Amino acid sequence: MSATAEILLEALLNSPSERIIFADSSGTITRCSAGFAEMLGYKPLELLSRSIRTVYVGSPFDPSRSQLQDVSYRARDGMTFAAQVSGGPLNDGPNIIGHFERVTSGASPLDTNEFVNSNMLGLLYWDMSGRIVEANDYLLTLVGYTREEMRAGKIRWDLMTPLEYMDVERRAHQELAERGVCTPFEKEYIRKDGTRVPILIGGALNKTKQGGTCFVVEIKKAAETESLKLAENLFRTVFEQSPMSIAIYDLEGVGVMANRAWERLWATTRDRVKEFNLRRSKEMVAIGIDGYIEKAYGGEPTLVPPVQVKWPPGPDARLSWISGYIFPVKDLFGNVREVAFLTQDVTNQIANEKRLEEIARENERLYNDATAALSARDEFLSIASHELKTPLTSLHMAVQILKNTLGTSELQVTEQQIAELLSTCERQSRRLATLIHELLDLTRVRAGRLELKLERFDLCELARDIVSRMAETAGGIEISLTAPEPVAGNWDRSRLEQVMTNLLSNAIKYGRALPIGVSVLVDGGRVVLKVSDQGIGIPENEREKIFERFEQSSVGRNIGGLGLGLYIVRKIVEAHSGAVSVQSVLGKGTTFTVELPV
C-alpha cells in the first residue's frame, strides 16, 4: 500500500461518520473505524482481534457477493441493529487476505436509542427461542422484571402470554412470517408477580428472520379512567364537604379515613382515626351501639338512634347527643370491604324538640287555664245572678204584699207587719246596693282603674270603728281587737275599710260563730293586720285560688256571696304596695294577714 493510500485509509478510519470494518480471512477483525465501534457501543481498539461474529446476530456479511447485503449487528449491550452493508474482499496479489464491509444505511444507533430511551412506549427485541433479548425501561417496568433478569434470559414472551391469547399470538406470527410485520393487536402479558396487564402490541420481523422488534403500549381504558377520576373527585368532595361526620373503618374495625366534619365533631385530627378500632372499642359497648356496628359488618345498613356521649375527655367534657347511620361498603361481588359510619351532633335538635314539647305543654296549660277562667266566669255569672235574685225575691214579695193591702179588705195586715215589710224592703235594697258596689269594684279593678285617695289616718282607729259596727250585726259573735298603739300612715281610708269589712264578714260567715280576733301591729316598718277565725278552714290546694276572681272555697260554696271579696281585698292591698296572705288549718280556722307599708 502506498503511503498516500495509507494516509487516506487512516483518515477514513478516524471519521466518525464512516462505519467501516476490516477482517482477515480467518474472520478476525483487523481494523475498525471510530464510527462503527461507536455504533455498537465499543471503543475502536476494543474490537481489534475479536471474531467478526462478535458484532453479528445471525449470518455475517458475505464478501464473495458484491451487492448490498442486509445484516443484523449486535451492539455491546445486546441491542440489535439492522443495516445495509456493502463491501468486498481484500487481495494481496492473487490471495484473498480478508474483506472490508461498510454500513451504507440503517442501523442509526443515535436515532433509535433516543426513541428507545424516551420510554414513551415499550420496545422489545425477541428471538425465536422465546426470549426477550432486549427491552427498554418502559417494558421492563410494565412486566415487572429487571434488566439483569432479562440478560439472564428470564423474560420469555411465550411464557408471558396467557393461554387464551395463544390463538391470537399464532395468527400474529403467521402474519409476521408472511408480511414481515404484524398489525397491532390487544392481548395481555402476565407480569412477574402473576397479575396481568392489558397491552397493545405490534411489530416487525428482523431482516434476518431470527427475531423481531415489538412495541408495546399498556391499555388504559381511557374513558373508564376519566369517569373513575370524576367519580373519585365527586366522592372526595362529598366526603369532605359533608356536614355529617364520616369515618371509614376496615374489616378489622380500624379507622381508614375520616372527613373534616369528623375532625370537628371529635375535636381531633383525622389521622387519629387510624388509632381507633370501632369493633374493639369499649366505649361503643358502653353507649350500647356495638350491636349496630356488628349489624353493619354483617352487611346491613343501620340507623343508630341518638345516644349520649361525654366528650372530649378531661375537664372540658360535655354531654352531647350523637345520632348516626352505619352501613357496609361492599365490593362488586357483595362482600363487605369496609364500613362507613356517619354521625352528627343532635344535641341542639333534641333540645329544640324538648323545647317544642315544653311549648306544647305550656300551650295546653294556657288553654286549660283559659277554659278554667271561662268556666269560672260562667260560674260567677250564675252565682251573681243567684245572689242578686235572692234579695230581689223578698223585696219584690214585700212590695207586692203591701200593694195588695191597699184598697182591699181581703188582706188584713197589722201596722207592725207593715213596718216589718218596709224594713225588709230597706234591708234588701241595701243588700242589692252592696252587691252592685262589689260588681262595680270588680269592673274597676279589672280595668286597672283602682284609684286611691290617700290621706293620713290611724289604722287602729279605723279597725276599732269597724269591729264595733260589725259586732253589732254579728249576732253575738265575739270579736276582739288587739291594737296597742296608733298606727298612722297614708292610705285610702274607704278602701282599707272595705278590706277590713270583707275580711271580717268572711270570718263571720265561715267562723262557725266562734270568737274572731283582729290585730293591728307594726312589724319592721310594715303594718300587719290580722283577722283570725276558728271556722271551717280552707283546703291547702285552694289557698292561693281564693284570691282569684270568682273563686270561693269549695267548703263554703253554699254559703252565698259573690266570691269577689278576697279578690278585691288583694287588689286594694296590692294597689297600696302591700301583700295579703292566708294561713289555715282545715276545721280549725283561718288567719288572713295584710301587710302594708307605713
Place this chain on the structure above:
Amino acid sequence: MSGSRKSVLIVDDDKEILRVFKLALSLSGYTVHTASGATEALELLARVEKPGLIVLDLTMPDMSGTAFLEIKASRPAIRDIPVVLCSASTKVSELPPSLERLDKPLDFDALLRTTERYCG
C-alpha cells in the same frame, strides 16, 4: 179563711225570704212552717202534721235541695208530699225536671195560686 186548708212548708236558707213568704201565705189563711235548711226541714216533717206542699229552695249550705228530695223519696211517710221548687238558680241542668218550678223573684199571685192548687 177556712181551717180545713192544709199547711205549707217553706225551706230556704235566706231568712228574709222565709219571713216574707210566711207572711204572704199566712195573710192568705195558710198555716206556714219554715225551715232555714234541708236538715231542719226533715226534722220538722217528722214532728208536724203532713203539709200539703213543700216550697223548696235548691241552694242551701247544709244540704242541697236535690239531696233533700232523695231523702224525702226514701221516707214513705213524707214521700207523697208535693214539692214546688223555688230557686234563683239559672242552671237548668241542676233542677229535677219533673217538678213544678217557681223562679225567683216571683209574684205574690203566683205564690198564692200555686199554693191554692195543692192546698186549697
